[in-house]
Amino acid sequence: MYFAALLARTEDGWEASDTELDDVETLTDLADLAREAAVDDDTVVAFLEQEDAWFGVVRVDGDDDPRVFISNAAAAQRSSYGAMLTDELLGRDKDVEDELDSLDLDGTEDGEPDAQDGAEQDTEADTPVPAGPLGDARLLEDLGISEKELLALDSDALGEIADALGCTEVLEAVR
Template identity: 75%
Template sequence: MYFAALLARTEDGWQASDTDLDNVETLSDFADLARDASVDDDTVLVFIEQEDAWFGVVRVDGEEDPRVYLSNAAAARRSSYGALLADELLGREEPEGDLDSLVDLDGTEDGEPEEDGAVADTADASPPAPAGPLGDAQILADLGMSERELAALSEDALGEIADMLGCTEVLEAVR
């Protein structure tokens, strides 16, 4: 079960809203979601957590590229939204969905024995996700939370971040 919320900074403080991730398929979709909630291109944080296994923060400041932090990339990779963010951070691309991607250049299907009996290499060449934090650990530094504090967050990480930002009541209202 996921919990996702948007926190948008305004002149009057932070405004929180719950968010529906049904149409989110890429990091750009997360950024678009944040920009839609932005007031005057101010900072927007997208919080996502999955049952205390991991949490993520996507930060969008105006038209700048989104910044991402995951508390535990290995745990996040076991869920669809976490995998999307981890793959983006690790530079992995989504596999092609067309039939041409199932056939190697030599005409054999992936995993099918070749002439000499060898098996085509189908392993992901990129390294596995680390069993710990991944991404921009300084994502909240200018808002008052250091890299060390971010890494030390407990099971209620999003609540602790909201406490630090001074918007606990606003976040709790959308939980």
């Protein structure tokens, strides 16, 4: 089961909203959703978490490209939204239609989709996913969370990030 939330920075602090990922198929979709939640093109941070197996942070600042961090890429790769983020970070091009036909996007899938018999293997997709963190571990430094602190987070990572950002109550309201 997934938990996802958007935190939009405002002049008065942070505003959080529970995020429905049903229509999110790509990082671009997630970034667009974050931009819709933004106040005056300010920073929006999207949190994704799957049952303490992994967490992801996607930061969107106005029209800039989104910055992504995943706590455990190998674990994330075994879930649809985690695979979407890791594939983006690894520069993998996936045919979205084929991928969606073989995945259940409710977060309950147990593994990667099987290759179809007789189908040509995509060598780019066979690139090993690193065990451990992947992405931009410095994406929250200017908000008070250093690379070292982000890499050290474990079980209640999103709660600790919210504490550092000063928005624990706002995040808990949508949990």
